[in-house]
Amino acid sequence: MTDNLSHLDVLISGASVAGPALALGLARYGARVTVVEKAPALRGGGFAVDFRGHVHRRVLTAMGIWDDVHAHQTHMGRQSVVDADGTPRVDLPAQMMSGDVEIFRGDLARIVYERTRDTVEYVFGDSVTALTDTPDGVEVAFERGTSRRFDLVVGADGLHSNTRRLVFGDESRYLRFFxxxxxxxSVPNHLGLDRTGRLYSEPGRCVVLGNYDGDPDRAGALLVFRSERLAYDRRDVAAHKRILAERFAGMGWETPAVLKALEETDDLYFDAIAQIHIDRLTKGRVALLGDAGYGATMGGMGTGVAIVAAHVLAGELALAGGDHRVAFAEYETRVRDFARGCQKISGNAGPFFAPATERRIRSRDRMYRMLSSRMLAGFFKRLTEKAATAIELRDYPA
Ligand SMILES: Cc1cc2nc3c(=O)[nH]c(=O)nc-3n(C[C@H](O)[C@H](O)[C@H](O)COP(=O)(O)OP(=O)(O)OC[C@H]3O[C@@H](n4cnc5c(N)ncnc54)[C@H](O)[C@@H]3O)c2cc1C
Incomplete structure (x- = not known):
């Protein structure tokens, strides 16, 4: 193992997937890494995320978490589109939706965190308030505590990145709302689902219930709705619950039970379906990683892109002996097109789940029916795999 980054102090903002994945790579090369996370503790929750193709496999292996990811994989089976009375209309084969290996986002975040907690300094419940790039490093001010200086700062703080706002400007310039x-x-598994999912749509809204891990008591609920842009406080969970309760009021199938569970839940994830489009991923000593730089909310393989990009950024810094000018330029060129390709595949996943009219729901179902044929499922799988593998990885120091 090389420790040619032992002279570097790196600050990463955000401890979900991208941040800890980069911390893992950098710490292995000897860098001193601090991760600051706004939440008071590592955040659980979120739906299942998947990996597909040889690039993801190679990166997960290099990270040393291939076996752990498999040990926690979901083994998701068939998913069906159902009528209001629960009668299946169309079935979707598992491999189309869940890649080669699928895992809950929360489990993945915990695996990478556990791998790094002894070698990386994690600061929870804090956030960066100012960044001043100087020739010798970045002066960083925090909400709590004194300022510190770091050689490099990486914003891995998600779609609504604080780092991006501080360094590149307001989010409205980069976020495309879909x-x-x-x-x-999570909800009680009152349908008794066993590694299967059910999807019910009415015009402009959709409820999915899925049991991914065989837990007889718990299932996951996914709600998608079409909407104009809403103004709300992103930290106000009660407001998110109110919005959802209003938007899904009067919807059929299992929706009343799902809304009841929503009142109780403490692991709600709520966000716009949106993408980040920004020309530069780095500026001076600051870089953006994961959703902060090329987020794609749903279906855009955001997690796969984030771990590949973290691997590339750590590897390029190691190859350049910590010279961020060289490494950041390589990171930009290698990752930008790859991330864009994955964003394109996801497009706007909203109408896929919640078509706007009954007619569109029916044509979506016809498309699902076609996709569930073996040949087209294979085509779809190849298409997503092509995007997930459209990057040439260099051999980084082991
Ligand atoms: C709790 C949670 C649930 C999710 N559920 C889903 C889901 O169901 N479906 C889906 O498609 N995607 C979901 N995502 C997004 C998904 O994790 C990402 O698309 C993908 O994994 C890339 O991850 P990321 O680390 O780049 O960004 P994210 O996973 O978004 O992580 C960003 C991290 O930065 C932290 N952060 C934000 N602001 C600050 C700040 N000012 N200072 C410090 N830290 C900050 C956040 O708390 C979070 O931990 C979820 C994310 C989270 C955090």
Whole structure:
């Protein structure tokens, strides 16, 4: 193992997937890494995320978490589109939706965190308030505590990145809103689902219930709805619950039970379906990683892109002996097109879940029916795999 980054102090903002994945790589090369996370503790929750193709496999292996990810994989089976009375209309084969290996986002975050907690300094419940790039480093001020200086700062703080706002400007310049919102949370498994999912749509809204891990008591609910842009406080969970309750009022199938569970839940994820489009991923000594730089909310393989990009950024810094000018330029060129390709695949996942009219729901179902044929499922799988593998990885120091 090389420790040619032992002279570097790196600050990473955000401890979900991208941040800890980069911390893992950098710490292995000897860098001193601090991760600051706004939440008071590592955040659980979120739906299942998947990995597909040889690039993801190679990166997970290099990170040393291939076996752990498999040990926690979901083994998701068939998903069906159902009528209001629960009668299946169309079935979707598992491999189309869940890649080669699927894992809950929260489990993945915990695996990478556990791997790094002894070698990386984690600061929870804090956030960066100012960044001043100087020739010798970045002066960083925090909400709590004194300022510190770091050689490099990486913003891995998600779609609504604080780092991006401080260094590159307001989010409105970079966030493309796709007319839909998504929510995910856990619910009692009252349908007795066993590694299967059910999807029910009415015009402009959709409820998915899925049991991914065989737990007889718990299932995951995913709610998608079409909407104009909403003004709300992103930290106000009660407001998110109110919005969802209003938007899903009067919807059929299992929706009343899902809304009841929503009142109780403490793991709600709620966000716009949106993408980040920004020309530069780095400026001076600051870089953006993961959703902060090229987020794609749903279906855009955001997690796969984040771990590949973290691997590339750590590897390029190691190859350049810590010279961020060289490494950041390589990171930009290698990752930008790859991330864009994955964003394109996801497009706007909203109408896929919640078509705007009954007619569109029916044509979506016809498309699902076609996709569930073996040949087209294979085509779809190849298409997503092509995007997930459209990057040439260099051999970084082991
Ligand atoms: C709790 C949670 C649930 C999710 N559920 C889903 C889901 O169901 N479906 C889906 O498609 N995607 C979901 N995502 C997003 C998904 O994790 C990402 O698309 C992908 O994994 C890339 O991850 P990321 O680390 O770049 O960004 P994210 O996973 O968004 O992580 C960003 C991290 O930065 C932290 N952060 C934000 N602001 C600050 C700040 N000012 N200072 C410090 N830290 C900050 C956040 O708390 C979070 O931990 C979820 C994310 C989270 C955090």
């Amino acid at each position: 007319d839909h919102y998504v929510a995910g949370f």
